[in-house]
Amino acid sequence: xxxxxxxPKNCPVCKEKIWDDDNWSNNWERYRTHLNTxxxxxxxxxxxxxxxxGLTTAFFFGVAAVMAFQFQSNIMAAYSLISWVIAITxxxxxxxxxxxxxxxxxxxxHGAPVNPV
Ligand SMILES: [Zn+2]
Numbered sequence: 001x002x003x004x005x006x007x008p009k010n011c012p013v014c015k016e017k018i019w020d021d022d023n024w025s026n027n028w029e030r031y032r033t034h035l036n037t038x039x040x041x042x043x044x045x046x047x048x049x050x051x052x053x054g055l056t057t058a059f060f061f062g063v064a065a066v067m068a069f070q071f072q073s074n075i076m077a078a079y080s081l082i083s084w085v086i087a088i089t090x091x092x093x094x095x096x097x098x099x100x101x102x103x104x105x106x107x108x109x110h111g112a113p114v115n116p117v
Contacts, residue, residue, distance in 0.1 A: 007031035013039045013102050014110065042102045049095055056091060060084030 007028050010017055018034050019027040035043035064080035067073045 012099050013042050013106050039102065039106070045098060052091060053088065056087050057084065060087065
C-alpha cells in the first residue's frame, strides 16, 4: 500500500533493483511503473491479492461477529477467527507460489538473474 510500508527494493519477478535508500522518493510509483511496464501480467495478478485479503478478513470477521452477538456462541466465534488465520496462511502460500511461478517463467524467457538476491 502506498504510504507507511515501502515496496520491495528489488523486483519480485526479475530481481532488478527498482529503488534504494538514495532515491527512495516515489518508491511506490517506481515499483508500480516497473511492474506495469515490464511485467503487466504480474501487475494485474498482484493487484488482486490485497482485495482477496480484504474480502477474506471481512467474511470471517463477519461470521465471527454473527456467532458472538447473534448466536451468543463464543466457541463458534473463536472457530471463525481460527479459520480466518488458516485462510490468510493459505492465501499467503498461494501468493508466494504465484510469485515463484512468474519468476520461473521470466527466468525461462530472459535467463536467470545475473546477481540472484
Ligand atoms: Zn521486474
